[in-house]
Amino acid sequence: MSDTVVSEMSAPSNAAAAASKPGNGPGTGSLATAGRALRMESRKLNFSYGPKQALWDISAQIPEKTVTAFIGPSGCGKSTFLRCLNRMNDIIPDTRVEGDVLLDGNDIYAAGMDIVDLRRRVGMVFQKSNPFPKSIFENVAYGLKINGMCSRAEMPERVEKALRRAALWDEVKDRLETSAMGLSGGQQQRLCIARAVAVEPEVLLMDEPCSALDPIATTKVEELIHELKRDFTIVIVTHNMQQAARVSEFTAFFMLGRLVEHDRTEKLFTNPGQKITEDYITGRFG
Amino acid sequence: MNRTSRRKVLSGVVVFLCAAAVVVALVPLFFVFAYVIQKGFSSLSWDFFTKMPKPVGESGGGMANAIVGSLILIGIASAIAVPVGVIAGVYVSEYGKRRFASLVRFTADVLNGVPSIVIGIFAYGLAVLPVKHFSALAGGLALGFMMIPIITRTTEELLNLVPGILREGALALGATRARAAFSVMVPAALPGIMTGILVALARISGETAPLLFTAFNNRFFTTSLNQPIASLPVQVFTYAIAPYEEWHQQAWAGALVLVAMIFLFSVLARVVTRRLERMHRT
Numbered sequence: 039m040s041d042t043v044v045s046e047m048s049a050p051s052n053a054a055a056a057a058s059k060p061g062n063g064p065g066t067g068s069l070a071t072a073g074r075a076l077r078m079e080s081r082k083l084n085f086s087y088g089p090k091q092a093l094w095d096i097s098a099q100i101p102e103k104t105v106t107a108f109i110g111p112s113g114c115g116k117s118t119f120l121r122c123l124n125r126m127n128d129i130i131p132d133t134r135v136e137g138d139v140l141l142d143g144n145d146i147y148a149a150g151m152d153i154v155d156l157r158r159r160v161g162m163v164f165q166k167s168n169p170f171p172k173s174i175f176e177n178v179a180y181g182l183k184i185n186g187m188c189s190r191a192e193m194p195e196r197v198e199k200a201l202r203r204a205a206l207w208d209e210v211k212d213r214l215e216t217s218a219m220g221l222s223g224g225q226q227q228r229l230c231i232a233r234a235v236a237v238e239p240e241v242l243l244m245d246e247p248c249s250a251l252d253p254i255a256t257t258k259v260e261e262l263i264h265e266l267k268r269d270f271t272i273v274i275v276t277h278n279m280q281q282a283a284r285v286s287e288f289t290a291f292f293m294l295g296r297l298v299e300h301d302r303t304e305k306l307f308t309n310p311g312q313k314i315t316e317d318y319i320t321g322r323f324g
Numbered sequence: 325m326n327r328t329s330r331r332k333v334l335s336g337v338v339v340f341l342c343a344a345a346v347v348v349a350l351v352p353l354f355f356v357f358a359y360v361i362q363k364g365f366s367s368l369s370w371d372f373f374t375k376m377p378k379p380v381g382e383s384g385g386g387m388a389n390a391i392v393g394s395l396i397l398i399g400i401a402s403a404i405a406v407p408v409g410v411i412a413g414v415y416v417s418e419y420g421k422r423r424f425a426s427l428v429r430f431t432a433d434v435l436n437g438v439p440s441i442v443i444g445i446f447a448y449g450l451a452v453l454p455v456k457h458f459s460a461l462a463g464g465l466a467l468g469f470m471m472i473p474i475i476t477r478t479t480e481e482l483l484n485l486v487p488g489i490l491r492e493g494a495l496a497l498g499a500t501r502a503r504a505a506f507s508v509m510v511p512a513a514l515p516g517i518m519t520g521i522l523v524a525l526a527r528i529s530g531e532t533a534p535l536l537f538t539a540f541n542n543r544f545f546t547t548s549l550n551q552p553i554a555s556l557p558v559q560v561f562t563y564a565i566a567p568y569e570e571w572h573q574q575a576w577a578g579a580l581v582l583v584a585m586i587f588l589f590s591v592l593a594r595v596v597t598r599r600l601e602r603m604h605r606t
Contacts, residue, residue, distance in 0.1 A: 126492060131421070158498035168493040171512045181497035184507070230493070237497060
């Protein structure tokens with residue numbers, strides 16, 4: 039799988055960038071997307087919790103079928119920004135959003151947006167695995183059921199497909215009817231990934247999906263991410279810079295609620311454009 | 325006396341006082357059980373469960389009508405209070421803004437503390453006065469009103485204990501708020517909610533006062549919801565204050581059955597809770 043990553047990264051990219059996306063807001067340079075279409079894009083996004091502003095003028099582009107990593111010190115707004123991408127922050131009272139977030143060119147904060155449909159299209163995996171206290175099968179079937187995506191007869195097939203995609207099928211195929219709470223931490227997290235991909239989202243948001251996992255489980259999830267990006271656009275928030283370097287094609291560095299730098303991962307880690315990025319990735323602070 | 329031995333003595337005194345308090349708390353319970361069993365058991369027979377009350381002067385007979393009546397009243401009360409209480413609890417926990425939620429919590433606590441006779445008067449005004457006769461329905465309503473605040477409070481408290489990340493997980497899959505509440509949050513809190521329901525049942529099944537002028541009493545067997553109906557607590561009360569020794573014996577037996585019923589609800593609450601929890605955890 040690493041072949042594809044390398045070839046994408048080393049492809050000449052600057053020329054292709056402008057064609058694929060409409061005008062960027064100021065504050066970030068234009069992202070070289072290696073010829074890929076944009077799946078999501080934010081334009082001058084401002085976000086506040088009550089009186090406290092958490093995001094300032096974030097303009098970022100998410101190219102399709104790639105992995106984009108968000109890095110930055112704790113409290114820098116990377117998770118908040120991630121949760122703006124599927125309007126998960128809507129359930130927090132007293133929050134305010136300004137600016138646009140586009141999914142396939144449509145503003146997800148527009149008045150007519152069906153938020154339930156949005157969240158089906160932009161799935162999410164959380165920091166702490168959160169399987170429902172139901173059986174393994176029911177966990178994966180949940181999204182299919184509530185969205186009315188397939189008949190009862192098709193359900194086993196769809197569940198199997200999702201579990202295979204999450205590289206979990208072989209471990210659980212004989213115990214689908216047992217409670218998901220009996221799985222190990224790493225298995226639970228992969229179950230949550232299976233549950234998210236079962237509803238065929240276009241974008242998969244992952245909020246520090248490995249921070250509660252041991253190194254072996256982390257490796258499994260990272261391998262999974264490499265597989266999943268063939269079909270899905272993935273955005274991952276991570277505290278672990280090696281992880282960002284390993285799994286992503288693009289990296290965005292956040293600092294104090296602002297997007298400092300957003301570039302190809304290789305470029306950002308080897309030749310960052312900003313002094314503060316360099317200080318962060320070389321461990322001088324954070 | 326030196327310092328160390330003084331502290332040892334003081335410690336001993338405190339432990340003794342704690343133990344004494346436990347004894348004082350448990351002794352009445354023990355005596356109630358012992359006395360009711362001793363007095364009631366001798367009058368308990370198969371007839372007590374299957375036969376109707378006999379007229380004064382005739383011996384034998386039972387409280388079949390009151391046992392069935394009590395079950396009917398509890399059934400009506402649950403049919404009203406379980407859906408209302410659980411749904412109200414879900415609403416407060418899921419949608420209640422902070423101030424509104426604390427208002428509902430406070431109101432439920434006040435309602436829980438209202439003397440049961442007052443609840444009876446309320447049900448009387450609501451369901452007896454308009455139709456001008458007592459009924460099982462009115463009795464069930466009164467008991468239901470007593471159950472609602474208990475169920476609402478436990479449901480709300482237990483839902484608040486369910487990690488919010490489960491709700492987010494459901495929402496992230498495209499669930500609506502209500503769907504997430506009823507298909508993920510409520511099932512996760514179900515063991516506790518069941519306990520709350522059974523505790524509420526145990527609490528109301530011994531209530532006498534709210535039934536006195538709602539369900540009233542009935543010497544005859546009926547399953548009609550629109551008629552006055554007998555119940556164990558009211559029957560025990562009536563028999564206990566009557567001047568006949570035979571009736572006193574029956575009252576003791578009735579009290580024993582009532583205590584056993586409540587004991588059964590409590591045990592059931594534990595068993596169900598444990599079983600549901602085991603289903604979730606492994």
